[in-house]
Amino acid sequence: MNRQTIVILGTGGTIAGRAASASDNIGYTAAEVGIEQLVAAIPGLADAGPLIAEQVAQLDSKDMSFAVWAKLAGRVNHFLAQPDVAGIVVVHGTDTLEETAYFLQAVCSPAKPVVLTCAMRPATALVPDGPQNMLDAVAVARHPGAKGVVAVCAGSVHTARDVQKVHPYQVDAFSSGDAGPLGYVEEGSLRLLRNWPEADANRAPDAKKIMAALDGATDWPHVEIVMSHAGARGAVVQALMQQGVRGLVVATTGNGTVHQALEAALLEAQAAGVSVVRATRCPNGRVLPKPGDLIPDSQGLSPVKARIDLMLRLLG
Numbered sequence: 001m002n003r004q005t006i007v008i009l010g011t012g013g014t015i016a017g018r019a020a021s022a023s024d025n026i027g028y029t030a031a032e033v034g035i036e037q038l039v040a041a042i043p044g045l046a047d048a049g050p051l052i053a054e055q056v057a058q059l060d061s062k063d064m065s066f067a068v069w070a071k072l073a074g075r076v077n078h079f080l081a082q083p084d085v086a087g088i089v090v091v092h093g094t095d096t097l098e099e100t101a102y103f104l105q106a107v108c109s110p111a112k113p114v115v116l117t118c119a120m121r122p123a124t125a126l127v128p129d130g131p132q133n134m135l136d137a138v139a140v141a142r143h144p145g146a147k148g149v150v151a152v153c154a155g156s157v158h159t160a161r162d163v164q165k166v167h168p169y170q171v172d173a174f175s176s177g178d179a180g181p182l183g184y185v186e187e188g189s190l191r192l193l194r195n196w197p198e199a200d201a202n203r204a205p206d207a208k209k210i211m212a213a214l215d216g217a218t219d220w221p222h223v224e225i226v227m228s229h230a231g232a233r234g235a236v237v238q239a240l241m242q243q244g245v246r247g248l249v250v251a252t253t254g255n256g257t258v259h260q261a262l263e264a265a266l267l268e269a270q271a272a273g274v275s276v277v278r279a280t281r282c283p284n285g286r287v288l289p290k291p292g293d294l295i296p297d298s299q300g301l302s303p304v305k306a307r308i309d310l311m312l313r314l315l316g
């Protein structure tokens with residue numbers, strides 16, 4: 001176990017939530033308890049080595065913004081550059097955790113561990129899940145050889161690329177789909193099932209350029225997600241084009257199929273210079289490309305991650 005410093009960055013979420021009654025697991029306000037207080041309330045968290053806690057933001061992650069992402073990436077890079085820092089734990093809401101994880105992996109490509117963790121029950125719950133998740137996250141951040149952005153929840157470790165919130169209520173709310181988890185945390189020990197995520201070879205060289213662009217950007221490229229479904233229409237695409245949208249991810253049915261009315265509008269948008277990408281709305285698997293496909297696929301990224309990828313490509 002690595003005894004160097006672990007930095008814990010707070011961003012809010014249910015894990016920092018407060019309810020009027022200890023028996024209420026859903027009627028709470030997220031992002032109320034400060035990160036110092038959360039850390040101080042967990043016996044044994046600092047037993048394995050020093051910790052630094054910093055509040056980067058305090059929000060319900062459904063309201064995550066580009067500005068908070070840029071600030072968070074800046075703090076992650078700042079602390080990762082310190083030789084005495086072994087890794088970082090980011091305390092986050094569950095609702096957009098997978099998006100922040102993917103964003104941080106893309107822009108920071110860390111050679112040290114950056115571990116996102118969360119909770120499904122507020123800090124005031126009779127049996128909160130946050131403290132155990134934070135203990136597990138710190139154990140993963142201290143694990144020798146750990147690297148890349150991962151998420152830890154309910155004893156499972158997921159990569160940024162695969163992790164997805166799959167349940168709105170249960171404590172074990174995340175899955176890595178058919179890729180399976182990276183590992184499990186068992187009584188403070190990590191049982192690793194596959195290799196740590198590597199820096200994305202396509203992304204890593206322009207990570208610096210993207211960080212520089214994020215620094216100065218007040219507005220990121222306008223990229224939206226539209227969904228194909230029974231009775232889908234092209235009007236939504238036309239409306240977005242009038243708003244100057246630069247990229248569109250279509251959450252497709254099955255293996256990349258799109259309702260013909262929506263597809264016609266997307267092809268028109270593509271011909272007009274809008275970047276269009278297909279990502280399946282199925283929770284498992286990926287779009288398998290076929291000769292003659294007119295719209296590129298997301299290379300296995302879910303719609304929300306394909307959107308981030310497209311936004312960064314338009315920014316880079």
Ligand code: SIN
Pocket residue numbers: 012013014015030059060061062092093094095096118119120121
């Ligand atoms: C949030 O995402 O900030 C609220 C919901 C949660 O953390 O479970």
